[in-house]
Amino acid sequence: MRIDLSRVAIIARKEFADHLTDRTFLLVLALLGILTLLALEQGLASYTHQMEQYLAILEMTAHSEHLTTSPLVSSPPAPVLRTILSIMGRSFLLFSPLLAIAVGFDLISGERTTRSLRTLLSRPVYRDEVITGKAVGGTAVLVFASAVPYLLVLAGALVAGLTVTPYDAAIVALYWGALVFYLLAYFGVAVAFSAFSEDGGRALAWTMAIFILFSVIVPVAAEDAANSAASSYPAPAWPGDNPTPDEVQQYLEERSSRYAAYNGVKNTILALSPNGNYETMVQMLRSLHSGGGDGEAVAEKPGLEDVLGRFWQNIVGLVAFPAIFLAVAYARFMRIDLR
Numbered sequence: 236m237r238i239d240l241s242r243v244a245i246i247a248r249k250e251f252a253d254h255l256t257d258r259t260f261l262l263v264l265a266l267l268g269i270l271t272l273l274a275l276e277q278g279l280a281s282y283t284h285q286m287e288q289y290l291a292i293l294e295m296t297a298h299s300e301h302l303t304t305s306p307l308v309s310s311p312p313a314p315v316l317r318t319i320l321s322i323m324g325r326s327f328l329l330f331s332p333l334l335a336i337a338v339g340f341d342l343i344s345g346e347r348t349t350r351s352l353r354t355l356l357s358r359p360v361y362r363d364e365v366i367t368g369k370a371v372g373g374t375a376v377l378v379f380a381s382a383v384p385y386l387l388v389l390a391g392a393l394v395a396g397l398t399v400t401p402y403d404a405a406i407v408a409l410y411w412g413a414l415v416f417y418l419l420a421y422f423g424v425a426v427a428f429s430a431f432s433e434d435g436g437r438a439l440a441w442t443m444a445i446f447i448l449f450s451v452i453v454p455v456a457a458e459d460a461a462n463s464a465a466s467s468y469p470a471p472a473w474p475g476d477n478p479t480p481d482e483v484q485q486y487l488e489e490r491s492s493r494y495a496a497y498n499g500v501k502n503t504i505l506a507l508s509p510n511g512n513y514e515t516m517v518q519m520l521r522s523l524h525s526g527g528g529d530g531e532a533v534a535e536k537p538g539l540e541d542v543l544g545r546f547w548q549n550i551v552g553l554v555a556f557p558a559i560f561l562a563v564a565y566a567r568f569m570r571i572d573l574r
Contacts, residue, residue: 246368278319324517339425341435420509423557461501
């Protein structure tokens with residue numbers, strides 16, 4: 236049996252339109268818009284303050300024969316877009332899954348509650364076309380909604396008179412891509428519980444429990460496990476007042492081994508979490524978007540292959556997570572008894 240893509244497209248378009256008029260979805264989207272505007276305001280204010288401080292130090296240095304360096308500011312502030320995107324990444328880590336949950340938690344259970352699913356399946360359409368169309372429609376609306384905050388950032392930067400280079404735009408696009416993968420992870424969870432629950436309230440409760448698990452419990456467990464692993468390596472003590480080079484080298488090696496054990500265990504556990512993978516990608520993107528002030532060249536800009544090579548494992552983790560849950564939802568939906 237082949238899927239009729241035209242029927243899938245019709246269902247996807249209807250799902251897309253329904254979500255764009257859903258008040259819960261619009262409320263969460265408005266929340267992300269507010270967080271974006273706050274990030275813009277904080278980023279611009281921080282950049283302005285640091286630049287004023289830097290220019291004041293330069294002026295002091297120019298009028299003093301003895302002051303050659305500043306104890307407060309030694310280099311121009313980081314690009315303002317980097318600061319804004321970093322603030323957004325931290326905010327979206329906690330709040331953006333609410334958007335995916337709002338889209339997916341009643342994708343199936345809501346139809347069962349209103350008994351519209353039985354009516355839909357009485358028409359010349361197959362179950363696999365229904366679930367595929369709904370998943371495509373939900374994915375499309377998340378891709379669209381997640382682009383809105385980053386378009387606001389670019390528009391706000393241009394209105395503020397900042398220079399947005401093609402490299403800046405590429406970094407913004409990568410931030411957006413990371414957010415899309417992150418949203419799809421929780422969308423898959425919400426759809427899976429929607430398929431197993433009799434009503435949307437239960438699906439929402441179970442999905443929020445998974446969100447709390449990965450947002451709160453897993454990071455704490457990763458920290459505890461990492462500390463336990465690091466404790467197997469005794470904390471090195473600085474070798475006296477006048478250490479020899481060999482003693483210093485030994486101290487550095489022991490400290491490096493301890494940190495390696497700690498980071499290895501923590502990163503391995505967090506790699507199983509959508510939150511951990513998304514946070515890692517945001518941190519990597521922040522380190523890539525470095526250099527002088529806005530409009531200045533960024534030294535040694537990495538290419539796209541290098542960028543993707545740095546967090547391909549996180550991408551795989553974020554893709555595998557919704558794929559597993561959507562497969563479970565598909566299998567469950569194909570066997571739902573609608574009598």
